[in-house]
Amino acid sequence: MTDFEPLIIAFACNWCSYAASDVAGTSRSYYPANVRIVRVMCSGMVDPTYILRALAGGADGVLIAGCRPGDCHYISGNTKAEKMVERMKILLHRLGLENERLRLQWISSGEGGLFARTIEEMVDRLKELGPSPLKEGKGKGA
Amino acid sequence: MISEQLLLDITKCSRCGKCTAICPMFEKTKGWDTGVARGKLLVSWGLARGELEINDKLIEALYQCPTCMLCEQECTAGAKVTEIIREARALIVERGASVPFSHRGTFDTVARITLRDGLHRDWLDLIKGDFRENGETVYFPGSLPYLEPVLDFDLGAARIISAAVTIFNRAGIRPAIITQLADSGHDAFWSGQYQFFNALKEKNSRLLAGTKMIVTTCAEDYSILKSEYSLEAGVYHISQFVRDLIREGKLAFSEGAERVTFHDPCRLGRHTGEYDAPREVLKTFVDYREMARYGKDAVCCGVGAWMNCNKYSKQLRLDRVKEAAEAADTLITACSKCLSHFSCLMTEPEKVEDLPEIKIVDFTEFVARNLKDT
Known part of the structure; x- marks a missing residue:
């Protein structure tokens, strides 16, 4: 599919990655418009159900962006997120979805470039993978 | 819509209060009458007749119940309490309110994903044993492979599924495991969807x-496949399957000195009436003990269909585990939900006051572990 444009839902931590996306904007770095950013107070508050509902609702990929290890504003939220993402990758695999559709990336608040690069990489990879198998019958999902 | 028949059933209630004395949840909530069967019946009546509006209190009244059927069994008027509550929930769902699931509804979303076709489900590599992907004798693990990654403790899905396959293999059967099967729908049904x-x-x-025989390891799957599906195939819970194999002399066990007790899942016991099979199996090879409340009087693990997990259901769970610890060293249960609820309680010993030491083991896994090598 050549005209396929993937849709990414990004859960970005208020204290780092969301600021990084801002930096990417103010420094006029280019990144694809395929991403919809949801600001969360900590990557640790992202619940399995957010990921599943995003995918069931038609997203092709989900990005969870949080502070680098040791930098969490709430001490250990990002390690919690890391464990959760590991488990969710197993779940996606068992459910029959490519687990690369879920990505966890540590982005600190200055790294606007890294934010832009992460989105670019994800869009490229998702274009190779094609649309999410859950995308058909949109609206039937949760 | 609640049927005329069920509405008549509500009028049978003489408000005698037996349910208020027996409901394990009400004992913990110590709330208003809406926390117990006789109040829930009136709420259902009001909802069905359009006299009550849907609000948070009403949703709480109808969903704060594991539908364990203890009150229905003891009801002096013989009202079909659980069925009425379920129909009332269906009315709530029909009118657009959302179900107050625990775990933020993750398991509901997982079930919705299992409904989709065209996904290559990949978990057969979890299984140790000889199985096929199609056939007449089916092992139905339900959503077990999908439950485990959502929970942050080890539920042992791989061990339970492999154990079931081992039991089949000992009986000379290669069971069919169909990964394309969706969730059994137990939770969807009991939440009124x-x-x-x-x-x-x-x-x-x-x-x-076209299948001949279906065996489940989860009591909830068993109850729903047996009572709400109209399948040509015979549906068996693994405990019944193992009992029959023992009677036919196809399984041999190495005897253990462990003191073991069995928690009756409400879906296997009161909902489908199977109390004897797991006991008959366990008694053949271990020192079997009974808890203070067992069989028909067994108390629920606290949560039904992934709804209403809260401080009250946690107290119920703790009570049950303590009761088990008085009777034995190992608590066996035959339902993946009961297993996950009890295991969840045991994962945080530092957070629970006077948590007894007891092992929680799934029935299938326990049986397979004690099989004698032949």
């Missing part, structure tokens, strides 16, 4: 057409 349940039922019935 009938439309969703029917979609799951239709998909599973299509995939199970």
